[in-house]
Amino acid sequence: MKDEYYHLTYWGWNNDEPTVLRLCTKIVLVPSETMAALVTTNVRPPVALKFIEGDGQDFILNAADYHSLERIYGEINSQ
DSSP, X not given: OOOOEEEEEEEEEOSSSTTSEEEEEEEEEOOHHXXXXXXXXXXXXXXXXXXXXXXXXXXXXXXXXXXXXXXXXXXXXXX
């Protein structure tokens, strides 16, 4: 099965103004456990969410910083 990539949007630190958060984006793969945690409403919300970056590294995000996830259709050029 072909990997499905997503645009992850999350709150991150603003390098220009360290006391202010800004929306950041990253192209990621979403493990099935993370997708289940995002779409299941009858369980306790997760504290952290795990995503996989293009280089295979885990990207762990505080669930409170999660904003949105949008599936990418077509080819992925680069991150």
